Amino acid sequence: MLSVKHNDPVEFTDELLGKFAEIVARYPEGRQKSALLPILHEVQAVYGWLSVPAMDRVAAYLGIEPIEVYEVATFYTMFFLRPPGKYALEVCRTGPCCLVGAERIMKHIETRLGVKEGEVTPDGLFSWRGVECLAACGYGPVLQIGPEYTFYENLTEESVDKLIDELKEKAAAIG
Amino acid sequence: MARKLLLTHINVPGIRTFDVYRQKGGYRAVEKALKTLSPDDVVEEVKKSGLRGRGGAGFPTGMKWSFLAKPEGVPRYLVCNADESEPGTFKDRYLMTHIPHALIEGMIVASYALGANTSYIYVRGEMMPQVRILERAIAEAKQAGFLGKNILATGYDLELYVQPGGGAYICGEETALLESLEGKRGNPRIKPPFPAVSGLYNCPTVVNNVESIAATVPIINDGGEEYAKIGIERSTGTKLISAGGNLNKPGVYEIELGLPVEEFIYSEEYCGGVANGKRLKAVVAGGSSVPILPANLILKTLKGESRLMTYESLADGGFQSGTMLGSGGFIAFDEDQCIVRNTWNFTRFYHHESCGQCSPCREGTGWMEKVLHKIEHGHGTFSDIDLLVDVAKKIEGNTICPLGDAAAWPVASAIRHFRDEFEWHVTNGQEAQTRNYGLAHYADPLEPVM
Numbered sequence: 026m027l028s029v030k031h032n033d034p035v036e037f038t039d040e041l042l043g044k045f046a047e048i049v050a051r052y053p054e055g056r057q058k059s060a061l062l063p064i065l066h067e068v069q070a071v072y073g074w075l076s077v078p079a080m081d082r083v084a085a086y087l088g089i090e091p092i093e094v095y096e097v098a099t100f101y102t103m104f105f106l107r108p109p110g111k112y113a114l115e116v117c118r119t120g121p122c123c124l125v126g127a128e129r130i131m132k133h134i135e136t137r138l139g140v141k142e143g144e145v146t147p148d149g150l151f152s153w154r155g156v157e158c159l160a161a162c163g164y165g166p167v168l169q170i171g172p173e174y175t176f177y178e179n180l181t182e183e184s185v186d187k188l189i190d191e192l193k194e195k196a197a198a199i200g
Numbered sequence: 201m202a203r204k205l206l207l208t209h210i211n212v213p214g215i216r217t218f219d220v221y222r223q224k225g226g227y228r229a230v231e232k233a234l235k236t237l238s239p240d241d242v243v244e245e246v247k248k249s250g251l252r253g254r255g256g257a258g259f260p261t262g263m264k265w266s267f268l269a270k271p272e273g274v275p276r277y278l279v280c281n282a283d284e285s286e287p288g289t290f291k292d293r294y295l296m297t298h299i300p301h302a303l304i305e306g307m308i309v310a311s312y313a314l315g316a317n318t319s320y321i322y323v324r325g326e327m328m329p330q331v332r333i334l335e336r337a338i339a340e341a342k343q344a345g346f347l348g349k350n351i352l353a354t355g356y357d358l359e360l361y362v363q364p365g366g367g368a369y370i371c372g373e374e375t376a377l378l379e380s381l382e383g384k385r386g387n388p389r390i391k392p393p394f395p396a397v398s399g400l401y402n403c404p405t406v407v408n409n410v411e412s413i414a415a416t417v418p419i420i421n422d423g424g425e426e427y428a429k430i431g432i433e434r435s436t437g438t439k440l441i442s443a444g445g446n447l448n449k450p451g452v453y454e455i456e457l458g459l460p461v462e463e464f465i466y467s468e469e470y471c472g473g474v475a476n477g478k479r480l481k482a483v484v485a486g487g488s489s490v491p492i493l494p495a496n497l498i499l500k501t502l503k504g505e506s507r508l509m510t511y512e513s514l515a516d517g518g519f520q521s522g523t524m525l526g527s528g529g530f531i532a533f534d535e536d537q538c539i540v541r542n543t544w545n546f547t548r549f550y551h552h553e554s555c556g557q558c559s560p561c562r563e564g565t566g567w568m569e570k571v572l573h574k575i576e577h578g579h580g581t582f583s584d585i586d587l588l589v590d591v592a593k594k595i596e597g598n599t600i601c602p603l604g605d606a607a608a609w610p611v612a613s614a615i616r617h618f619r620d621e622f623e624w625h626v627t628n629g630q631e632a633q634t635r636n637y638g639l640a641h642y643a644d645p646l647e648p649v650m
Contacts, residue, residue, distance in 0.1 A: 051361040053275070053318075056401055061383035062366050066325065093383075100385040100555075101366025103325045119287045120488055120545050121444040121531050157369065157549050158287040158488075159326055162444030162529065163451045174328035 035079040037086075041071060045086060057087050061097055065104060070172035074105035102156065103171075110145045110152035112192045115169050116180075118155035121162035126180075130166045131155055133182045137189060150196055151189070202469075203430060205418040205438045206411070207454045210298055216333065218340035221301040227346055229420040230308045234354045237420075242313035246416055248424030250436035255281055255372070255409030256487060256527040258511050261416075267396040268314055269404040277405040278311045278319040280413055281377055285324055285369040287488035287549060288529025291440035292410040294452040296323070296330045299414075300337040304360065306413035308346060309420055311358050314406055318359050321410075322377050325364045334362045369553035373601045374407035375399075376555065387557050388601035409527075411440050431457035435510035439528050446534035448472035461485070461507045461514075462499050465532065478534040481639055482618075485514055486526020488546050489606030491613030492539070493523050519613065535639045539621050540632075543614040544572035550607035561604040564595040568611055575622060578629030585622050589615055 037045075044067050045060070052059040061083070068079050075098050084091040098104045105113070116122075116131050131142075134153050138146055145152040161167045164178035168185075177188060214220040221227075233242050247262030268276060280303065284292040296303060303321070311319045323331050338360050341347045349357050363381055365371050371380045375389035378400050399405025415437060419427045428436045435457040441464070444450045449472040455464065464470045465480065474480050483498040484490060499507055502521040507513055511525045533542070551565035568591050571584050592608040599605070615622055621637045 051320075051359075051363075053401065056382070058383035059363075059381060062325070062380065063364055065366070066328075066364055087383075089383075096385055097366070097383065101325070101368050103367035118545075119549050120484075120542055121288050123542070123545055124445045124531070124533065124537055156326075156367070157552055158285055160284045160286075160290045160293050160324070162288050162290050162531065163442060164290075165444065169326060172328075174326055176329070 032078060033076065035072070035076065035082050037068075037082060038071075041067060042086075049087075058089055058093070060087060061089075061094065062101070065094075065098060066172075069104060073111070073172075074108045108145070111150050111196060112152075112170055114151065114153040115156045115159075115171075116153065117157070117159045117161070117165065117167050119158035121158070122165035122167060125165045127155075127166040130168075130180050130182070130185060133185055137186065150193065202454070202456045202459070203438065204454045205427075205430075206295065206302060206414055206440060207299070207452075215299055216297075216301075216337075218301060218337065218344055221299070222344070225421075226301055227305055227341075227344075229417045230305055230312075230346055231352065233309045233312055233420050234352055234356055239313045239315055242309060242416075242420065245419055245424040246313070249415075249419040249427040250424075250431075250434060251412065251415050251419060251427070252435070252511065253409055254411035254415065254439065254528070256286065256489070258525065261408065261412050264396070264408070265310075265314060265406060267394070268406055269397045270315065271404070275318065275401075275403050276314055276316045277400045277403055278307065278314050278316040279374075279377065279381065279400060279405060279407045280307060280319070280321040280410060281372060281374065281407050282321050282323040282327070282330075282410045283365050283372040283377060284327075284410070285372050285553075286527045286529055287546065288442060288444055288484060288531040289487045289527040290442045290444070291452050291528060293327060293330060294442075295410060295414060295440065296327070296334060300330075300333050301341065302414045302417060303334070303410055304337050304341050304347075306416045307360055308341075308351070308358060309416050310406075310408065310413050311360075312356055313416075316406075317357050318361070320361050320363050320381060320400075322363045322365060322371070322381055324371070325366045328364065331362050331364050338362070368555075369549075370555045370601070370603060373603065376601065377407060378405065385555070387555050388603075390600055432508065432510050433512060435512060435525075439509070439525070441509070441528040441530050443471050443530045443532070445530075445532040446475045446478065446537070447532045448475050455509055457508075457510050459509045461509055464509060464530070465499075471532070474532060474534050476534070478536065479639060480532060481535045481537055482533040482539065484523075484529070484531040484533075484610075486524045487529035488531070488549065489602075489609055490524040490526045491519055491522075491609050492543075492617065493521075493613075494617050497521055497617070498523075519609070520616075523613070536636055538576075538632075538636045539614055539618040540572065540576050540625050543611055544569065544576045546610045547572050547607065550603065554603060554607070558599040558604065560595045560598040561607065564591050564604070565607045567591055568607070572611070575625050576632075578625070578633055580622075580626045580629070582623065582626055585615060585619065585626070 080094040166180040252258040371386040376386040380386045395405040480495040501516045592612040596608040
C-alpha cells in the first residue's frame with residue numbers, strides 16, 4: 026500500500042514543527058510516541074496525504090523507527106498513503122446510512138464525478154470513497170471532507186450536486 | 201415531560217461556551233467535589249447512583265473506579281473513551297458538540313475521584329470539529345481556574361488533553377484505545393492485567409465512556425441516591441439514546457431508563473413512529489453488535505410483557521428472544537428493508553474493522569462477509585445458512601476482545617429470527633434482486649397505540 030512513486034523530499038515548516046512540539050508536551054517524558062497520531066493528522070492536513078519521506082521525517086522527529094510510523098499509518102483508515110483528490114469525499118456506507126439511501130448517494134457521486142471509488146478525477150479536484158460508520162446515523166446519509174472533516178448531512182442527489190458545484194467554484198476562486 | 205439530567209440546557213443559546221454553561225449551574229459539581237468531598241466520597245456517590253457504563257458493556261462505573269490500583273509514587277490516569285464508532289450510535293458526538301463543558305466538568309470530577317493529575321479524552325479522528333470544540337472548552341475552563349495547577353485553591357492539579365484517533369472501530373475497545381493513545385496500532389491487549397492495574401504507560405488507568413463521565417456531574421450535584429431513584433431496578437438514571445434508521449424523528453433523546461420501547465418508537469415526544477407511514481419490521485436496540493429483534497419481540501417479551509428500555513428488560517429472554525441495551529444505538533428497520541442485505545453490510549463492517557490479531561475474527565468475519573454477499577446476490581445455498589451459523593459460533597468467545605462476539609451476534613440473531621428470509625433468498629435468488637421479502641410472519645402484531 027505504501028506509495029513509493031512520490032519520493033519528493035519533505036521539509037517541515039517551523040510552524041508545523043511548533044505544532045509538533047506542542048503535541049509532544051502533552052505526554053510524560055519518554056512517551057513522545059503518543060504524539061504519533063496527532064502529528065500524522067497535522068502532516069496530512071498540510072500535504073493532503075502521507076508520503077514515505079514525510080513519514081520518515083516524523084519518525085526522525087519522534088526518535089522512533091520508520092516502521093513504527095508505517096505500521097500505524099497503514100492501520101488507521103483516515104490516513105491516505107497516496108494522494109487523494111483536493112476534495113476527498115468520504116461517504117458513510119454502514120447499515121443505518123444504507124437504510125436511508127447511502128448506496129444511492131455513492132452511485133450518484135460515482136456517476137457525477139465519473140471516477141470509481143478510490144480514483145481521482147483528471148483535474149485532481151475530487152476523489153471519493155465509502156467509509157465505515159461516521160457516528161451520525163440520525164442524520165444519514167452523510168459524508169465528510171478533510172482536513173477539517175466538515176460534515177454534510179441528510180444528503181440527497183440534489184444536495185450532493187450543489188456541494189460538488191460549490192467546491193468547484195471554491196477551487197476556481199483559490200486558483 | 202421526562203426528567204433530563206445531561207441535556208437539560210441543550211437548547212440554551214451559547215451553552216457551548218463556558219460563561220453560559222456556568223450561568224446555568226455548570227461546574228458546581230467540581231466545586232462541591234473538590235471543596236467538600238474526599239476522592240473516596242466521590243467514588244462512593246457514584247457507587248450509590250448505580251450508574252452503569254454507558255459505552256455498551258453496562259459495567260457499574262463506581263465499582264470499576266474502586267478496582268483502580270493505587271501504588272505509591274505511580275501516576276494514575278483517567279482516559280475518556282470518545283471513540284464513538286458503533287454503528288447506530290451518535291450520542292457522544294451530540295453531547296460533545298453541543299455541551300462540551302458537561303464532559304469537561306465530568307472529567308475533572310472523575311479525575312479527582314481517581315487521583316489522576318493528567319487525563320486524556322480520546323476522540324475518534326473523524327470528529328475533528330469536536331476535537332476543536334473540546335480544546336476550546338478546555339482552554340476556557342483553564343482560564344477560569346477549573347483546570348491546571350491548584351484548582352480552586354484546593355491544591356488539586358489536573359491537565360486535560362484531547363487525543364484524536366485515526367479511524368478505527370477497534371479503538372473503542374479500552375485496551376486497543378490505550379495502545380492507540382501510546383502511538384501504536386489498535387490491537388487489543390490480553391487481559392489480565394486489566395487497565396485498573398496496568399493501563400496507559402503501564403500505570404493504573406480507568407477508561408470510561410463520554411456519557412458515563414458526564415453523568416457524574418448530576419450524580420455529584422444531586423447525590424447518588426437521588427440519581428438512583430430514576431429508572432427501574434439496576435437500570436438507574438437517564439440514558440442517551442441515538443435513534444436512527446427509518447424513523448420519523450431520528451436523533452438523540454435523553455430518556456429515563458424504564459421507558460417502554462413502544463412509547464419510544466411511536467410517541468411524538470420521541471421518534472414519532474416509523475417514517476413514511478410504513479410498518480416496523482425489526483429493531484437493533486443497542487448498536488449494530490447486539491442481536492437484531494423482529495418487531496413483535498422488541499415491543500413485547502416472549503412472556504407478553506411490555507419491553508422497557510432497561511438493561512434487564514431488553515435482555516429478557518436471553519439471546520433466544522431478547523437483546524441488549526448496549527450503547528443505546530437504536531436502529532429501526534421499516535417493512536421494505538432487507539435483513540440479508542443489512543446483515544451483509546454489518547458483517548462487511550466487522551471484517552473491515554477487525555484488527556487482524558485473532559484468526560477466528562480475522563478469517564471468520566471475512567468468510568461470513570463472502571457467504572452473505574453470495575446469498576444476498578442470489579447465489580446462496582441452504583448449506584450456506586448453516587455455515588454462517590457455524591462460523592459465527594466459532595468466532596464467539598474465541599477472541600481476545602469482544603469484536604469477535606460483536607461480529608457473530610448480528611449474523612446469528614438475523615438467522616435465528618429471519619431464517620425464512622435467508623431461505624427465500626436461496627430459493628428465489630433472481631427475484632430477491634428486484635424486490636424485498638417484506639414483513640412475513642414476524643409482522644408487528646400490534647397496532648401502534650400512540
